[in-house]
Amino acid sequence: MLKRLLPVMVFLALCVLLFAGLRMADDKDLIPSPLINKPAPAYNLPRLDADGMLGHADMLGQAYLLNVWASWCPGCRVEHEQITRIADSGVLPVIGLNYKDAEADAQRWLNHFGNPYSAIIVDLNGKTGIDFGVYGAPETFLIDADGVVRYKQVGILDQRTWETEMLPLIQSLPDQRQPQPAL
């Protein structure tokens, strides 16, 4: 009897496995970043909002968000309000990474929607984007005071993700050292 049932049971087990796989496939668009808990890639890029450069080394000593955006990115427009709220809250500075954008378009976008960023750096050819494993704007990285990537949000960062995922993580980070006078 048991022997007869064995193939059926194997079949049912397979069904459960494959069905679970299908259900989990809903998240397949989210590619886990290998950068989590690793040092953020080094960058040194020209600023959009001011003269000069801003680099990875300048930001050491304080946790910050690196928000990848572009004027051509509809999701960034949606996310803008939330980014502004975070920046206004003063929890940590938000650095904008203007990704593969035309300068004039980026400026117009900022004039129209407002500039929430403490600083904006320009990745014109997308090289820094590649180093960060960016595959679609908007993306937001939480980088701690030691320059280590702690969290990556692919797609629009909403209030819920901010409150339930990122904020607790930021608060759990070891004491931030004195914020640099630069920002």
Place this chain on the structure above:
Amino acid sequence: MSSSVRLLLAWSLLLLLLQLAPSPALAIDVIEFQNTAEEQRFRELTAELRCLVCQNQSLDDSSAPLAQDLRNEVLELMRAGRSNEGIREYLVARYGDFVLYRPRFTVATLLLWLGPIVLLLGGLILVFRSLRRMQTSTTNQPSKTDPNP
């Protein structure tokens, strides 16, 4: 044959030939390869790397801007003298194992790689066992004379 028909035929033939002409990869960005060996290596590499934006295409045949950037990156790395493994390493460090169409052989992918072989062997064992059982049952107790079916 009237001249209009002939003209039509000529045009259709021309169109047909145009269609048959070997087209390079779908993605439209012109890369000047130094030689065919380089092109060959480039195609082989990018065919095995996944485009992250359109996830069911390879870097080779995707025309997404990111795929174009990554193709340029691959070419640059090739010309900088990186090995194929080094280039894959470079992309995995940034995008994770996801970029590889051919998954690595690790503990996490053990089932993936060995599963089919295990299933095949299991199936073969089952087939052989039932074959042998059928053989012994036909030689020892032929079913038509079996008093207890």
